[in-house]
Amino acid sequence: MLAKSYPYYLANQPQTSKEMMDVLDKYSGKVATRVAVPDAKATEKAIAAAVKASGPMREFKPWARQQVLQHCADRFTERREELAYALCVEAGKPIKDSDGEVTRLIETFRIAAEEAVRVNGETFNMELAPRLNGYHGYTKRVPLGPVSFITPFNFPLNLVAHKVAPAIAAGCPFVLKPAERTPIGALIIGEVLAETDLPKGAFSVLNLDGKHAGPLVEDPRFKLLSFTGSQIGWDLKARAGHKKVTLELGGNAACIVDADQGPKLDHVIERLVFGALYQSGQSCISVQRIYVHESIYEEVKKRLVATVKKLKAGDPKKKDTFLGPMIDEAAAERLHGWIEEARKAGGKILCGGKRNGAMLEATLMENVPTDAKAHRLEAFGPFALLEPYRSFDDAIAMVNDSDFGLQAGVFTDSLDHAMRAWNELEQGGVLVNDVPSFRVDNMPYGGIKLSGIGREGVRYAIEDMTELRLMVMRER
Numbered sequence: 001m002l003a004k005s006y007p008y009y010l011a012n013q014p015q016t017s018k019e020m021m022d023v024l025d026k027y028s029g030k031v032a033t034r035v036a037v038p039d040a041k042a043t044e045k046a047i048a049a050a051v052k053a054s055g056p057m058r059e060f061k062p063w064a065r066q067q068v069l070q071h072c073a074d075r076f077t078e079r080r081e082e083l084a085y086a087l088c089v090e091a092g093k094p095i096k097d098s099d100g101e102v103t104r105l106i107e108t109f110r111i112a113a114e115e116a117v118r119v120n121g122e123t124f125n126m127e128l129a130p131r132l133n134g135y136h137g138y139t140k141r142v143p144l145g146p147v148s149f150i151t152p153f154n155f156p157l158n159l160v161a162h163k164v165a166p167a168i169a170a171g172c173p174f175v176l177k178p179a180e181r182t183p184i185g186a187l188i189i190g191e192v193l194a195e196t197d198l199p200k201g202a203f204s205v206l207n208l209d210g211k212h213a214g215p216l217v218e219d220p221r222f223k224l225l226s227f228t229g230s231q232i233g234w235d236l237k238a239r240a241g242h243k244k245v246t247l248e249l250g251g252n253a254a255c256i257v258d259a260d261q262g263p264k265l266d267h268v269i270e271r272l273v274f275g276a277l278y279q280s281g282q283s284c285i286s287v288q289r290i291y292v293h294e295s296i297y298e299e300v301k302k303r304l305v306a307t308v309k310k311l312k313a314g315d316p317k318k319k320d321t322f323l324g325p326m327i328d329e330a331a332a333e334r335l336h337g338w339i340e341e342a343r344k345a346g347g348k349i350l351c352g353g354k355r356n357g358a359m360l361e362a363t364l365m366e367n368v369p370t371d372a373k374a375h376r377l378e379a380f381g382p383f384a385l386l387e388p389y390r391s392f393d394d395a396i397a398m399v400n401d402s403d404f405g406l407q408a409g410v411f412t413d414s415l416d417h418a419m420r421a422w423n424e425l426e427q428g429g430v431l432v433n434d435v436p437s438f439r440v441d442n443m444p445y446g447g448i449k450l451s452g453i454g455r456e457g458v459r460y461a462i463e464d465m466t467e468l469r470l471m472v473m474r475e476r
């Protein structure tokens with residue numbers, strides 16, 4: 001069950017407001033609950049409180065940060081069902097996947113609890129020449145200070161966790177603006193954080209829409225803006241002034257299926273279907289382009305289509321639903337338009353292609369021209385295209401023919417091809433024998449090209465939220 005309404009959080013405290021925002025059940029389209037919306041004064045108070053909390057957060061020692069993070073992980077475990085249900089309703093995410101996301105929320109906080117006591121510097125030798133005898137160098141990592149976070153709709157818990165948990169581990173006060181279509185996950189995280197003894201002002205969770213989030217981007221009192229979302233991130237970076245900016249943006253991830261899969265093809269098909277269609281393809285590392293060696297192309301195509309046609313679509317609250325709705329009708333309409341455009345330009349629909357409101361059928365296509373939107377832009381929906389390739393050189397070139405570079409996958413038993421993929425694919429990460437849609441929460445995760453700058457994954461986010469401070473000591 002969801003609460004009737006949810007407060008926002010200002011300087012660790014729940015707040016009501018005259019202005020309320022509806023949150024829709026994404027499957028039924030009905031109002032599921034309402035959230036309190038802060039005004040401009042509250043945003044200013046949240047920033048001032050974060051500035052004031054910088055000192056106390058710095059002094060809030062690693063063991064105390066660890067305890068807070070552990071408490072959160074324990075409370076999320078106790079509230080697992082409620083969290084999964086909230087996600088299922090607010091994001092239309094199938095309940096099994098929602099439960100999986102709660103697991104990742106818990107894991108991310110547990111990883112951060114471990115990392116909180118491992119934020120180390122180094123000792124280095126400065127005696128490089130006789131004139132430097134007796135000099136020693138030491139570094140430690142110090143928190144940056146107040147940081148601002150903006151998160152997208154598609155992982156309302158885990159992408160919030162990837163900012164909030166490292167911030168606590170690093171000792172940075174933060175102001176978070178969750179996606180306005182899916183704020184509930186972040187607000188339950190806020191409710192749990194409010195139970196802890198984090199210093200006053202250490203966190204605020206503000207239910208703002210993009211138009212009212214300007215101060216989180218522009219205010220110079222923030223030392224870092226960490227943004228996950230669409231290409232709008234680049235505009236925000238241009239407005240962010242001198243602060244550090246990390247951007248986790250989208251992609252049109254590709255996967256290569258090399259020749260000679262033999263009996264392993266069963267696993268390849270299962271992973272490709274998952275990678276392309278899991279949570280209706282609304283993942284930044286969803287498989288959008290599948291390049292298959294020509295010797296097995298027809299077989300892979302036949303088996304993919306047969307598997308996709310069996311997937312259960314519909315109510316995300318039902319346990320056996322694989323494919324739920326897209327986030328809203330406009331998103332489904334947009335991708336449906338791209339599919340139609342690709343079809344008219346010579347692409348062939350292998351399965352799916354029809355839309356009913358926010359429900360878009362799982363769609364596979366081939367012969368999609370490389371300049372079609374469905375090929376070049378981020379589909380961010382239940383869609384993938386297939387193309388055969390002749391040589392591994394061709395496959396690498398096809399994957400790299402993209403403005404994005406988040407993750408790519410390659411199924412191969414050839415060590416040479418695996419190494420070539422790792423060396424030559426222009427990506428933040430290369431998955432060998434799995435789909436690019438794979439992520440574990442301690443790995444460095446992020447992209448190049450239009451997919452962003454910086455890496456998340458708890459330890460890497462902590463690096464972004466701290467800076468090195470050097471001490472040089474001379475013996476005398």
Ligand SMILES: NC(=O)c1ccc[n+]([C@@H]2O[C@H](COP(=O)([O-])OP(=O)(O)OC[C@H]3O[C@@H](n4cnc5c(N)ncnc54)[C@H](O)[C@@H]3O)[C@@H](O)[C@H]2O)c1
Pocket residue numbers: 150151152153154155159177178179180208209210211213214217228229230231232233236247248249250251283284285378380406446452
């Ligand atoms: N690389 C990653 O880790 C990753 C993970 C998940 C999603 N994504 C990307 O996120 C996108 C989907 O999410 P979305 O539709 O919520 O993205 P979005 O860019 O529309 O919204 C993301 C967030 O930015 C806010 N926002 C929008 N305009 C703003 C403005 N002018 N000023 C301040 N904030 C503003 C939104 O309110 C929301 O909170 C996809 O492109 C997806 O690939 C990337």
